Amino acid sequence: MxxxxxxxxxxxxxxxxxxxxxxxxxxxxxxxxxxxxxxxxxxxxxxxxxxxxxxxxxxxxxxxxxxxxxxxxxxxxxxxxxxxxxxxxxxTQIRTAILSVIASDFIYGDYSSIGIIGLGKQGIAHVEVINEIKKGIKINVFTQSKSRLEKAISVLGSEGISVNVSDSIKKICEDSEVIVSITKAKDPFIKLDYVSSKRKHINAMGSNIPEKIEVYPEVVKASKIIVVEDFIQTLQEAGELVIAKKMNMLDESKLVTLSSVISKKVTIPKEGITLFKSVGIxxxxxxxxxxxxxxxxxxxxxxxxxxxxxxxxxxxxx
The missing domain is CATH 3.30.1780.10 (ornithine cyclodeaminase, domain 1)
Structure with missing residues (x-):
């Protein structure tokens, strides 16, 4: 049966x-x-x-x-x-959010602040999961949609979850050690000067078709390490990497698998930008x-x- x-x-x-x-x-x-x-x-x-x-x-x-x-x-x-x-x-919502936490834990390590860009159902799930697993962490959020922000605040408030609302993408990037983008954007919005402080980690979770991109190619180029779930699938689907490769801004020697990071076979840089590009597998x-x-x-x-x-x-x- x-x-x-x-x-x-x-x-x-x-x-x-x-x-x-x-x-x-x-x-x-x-x-x-x-x-x-x-x-x-x-x-x-x-x-x-x-x-x-x-x-x-x-x-x-x-x-x-x-x-x-x-x-x-x-x-x-x-x-x-x-x-x-x-x-x-x-x-699917929950496993995506938890995957984001796993990537942050194993790539960045200890962090006290995280920024969520995008507050659709996936973004809300991220806040719910992070609030539970990473108790006491500062959660910053940003969305360009006023109606989505109001809905998210209402849903999260009913669950007793409070967040800090940022007024711009630049601000949320500056205020967060770990940045999560979980949108359906077709045009990039995370710029290099937003994340060029001593150390930043980005989980780019939204794009899994070449036509969608959240992170500028300059950020991909500047990243010290780029972590992916599956080499072949990511290079076929991840808009950020597809575009960066076409522009000769992707150094494929920086690509490592999440499995190798979790298994501690890779040394993670302690300064600069680290990037996890997820497509979902x-x-x-x-x-x-x-x-x-x-x-x-x-x-x-x-x-x-x-x-x-x-x-x-x-x-x-x-």
Whole structure:
């Protein structure tokens, strides 16, 4: 039987620290070639785009697919049995935010302030996660949309979360040790002079198609190290790196994987700009999907449904 886990059930199973640990474990496996990630593929037709990203680790193989904001994880065992279908919109928001925290922790280290640029549902999730995992940290926020700011303040206020509202991108960059950009911007907005102090770390989380870019090429060029999830997928999808490469402003020798950073195989510079360019990969979705499935199974949560995917004649049953 296949376990169907709905959004409301997923939300009740989410534990930020457990997701943090599951992602770190997945990248450690990836570094040791005990997990694999398949580059994302997309198909677009009449304005709709279906995305597919897959991975395998331990005794699991699976993928996430999404279209028009509908996110689903399909989890199989290595025998090919469909174990679970997981609704994963909220889970995607949370794993993205926690990934941002992981990158900041392992690349920058200790920090007392963080700036979030963009306050859509992903930006709000970042604030929620950071407020819980990094208790006492100063959270600065910025969005150009007044309505989004008002909505975010209302949502966060109802959860007892307070933030410091910056009046410009320059100001939030100056006031924050770690900067997170989580927008749908097509034009860059993080300039080199905004982050040219002694030490800054940037998590560029918003762009995963070449046509979108949040960070100016000059920042990419000036970065001491550029951390990515998957070399091939990032160089294909990350707008910041695609543009910088075209302009001869990308030194690929600076590229390292997050898995190598987590495994402490890379020395991180203690001065200058460090950059984490995330595009989101299937391995992350598999890791959190596995966690949610195993928790649901142990707690008796979810609905069992019969999904075979195999046709046979009545006589073949006998």
């Amino acid at each position: 296949t376990l169907l886990i709905k959004e409301s059930e997923v939300t009740n199973l989410i534990d930020y620290r457990e997701i943090y640990n599951s992602l770190v474990n997945a990248f450690e496996l990836f570094e040791n070639k005990l997990a694999i990630n398949l580059q994302r593929s997309r198909i677009s037709f009449k304005g709709a785009t279906l995305t597919f990203q897959a991975a395998a680790m331990e005794d699991y193989i699976g993928y996430k697919t999404f279209i028009s904001g509908n996110f689903l994880i399909f989890l199989y065992n290595i025998s090919g049995e469909l174990l679970s279908i997981i609704e994963s919109d909220r889970l 299937g391995l992350e979705d598999l890791a959190v999907g596995k966690l949610i499935y195993e928790k649901a199974l142990s707690k008796g949560i979810g609905n069992e449904i019969e999904v075979k995917g195999i046709w046979y004649r009545e006589l073949e049953r006998k």
